[in-house]
Amino acid sequence: MTTSTITSKGQTTIPKDVRDAAGLRPGDSVHYTVLPDGTIIVRVKNRRARDLAIKPKSGRHVPAEQLNR
Numbered sequence: 001m002t003t004s005t006i007t008s009k010g011q012t013t014i015p016k017d018v019r020d021a022a023g024l025r026p027g028d029s030v031h032y033t034v035l036p037d038g039t040i041i042v043r044v045k046n047r048r049a050r051d052l053a054i055k056p057k058s059g060r061h062v063p064a065e066q067l068n069r
Contacts, residue, residue: 004012014024024030029045030033 002015006012007032011040014020014030024044031045033041033043035041042056
């Protein structure tokens with residue numbers, strides 16, 4: 001178990017082991033969902049459009065307008 005402290009401004013630092021396990025990088029988003037029973041779900045949203053680009057065997061990125069649907 002890893003813990004962090006909330007500051008007076010409501011901020012906290014995500015511990016390094018958690019950041020590493022989630023693959024978090026600067027600029028990534030963390031989304032919180034509070035369920036009716038009080039359970040809190042934390043989701044990491046770190047997939048960017050450039051991460052979704054398809055690389056052909058040549059290793060070059062394919063522009064979106066060239067992708068077949």
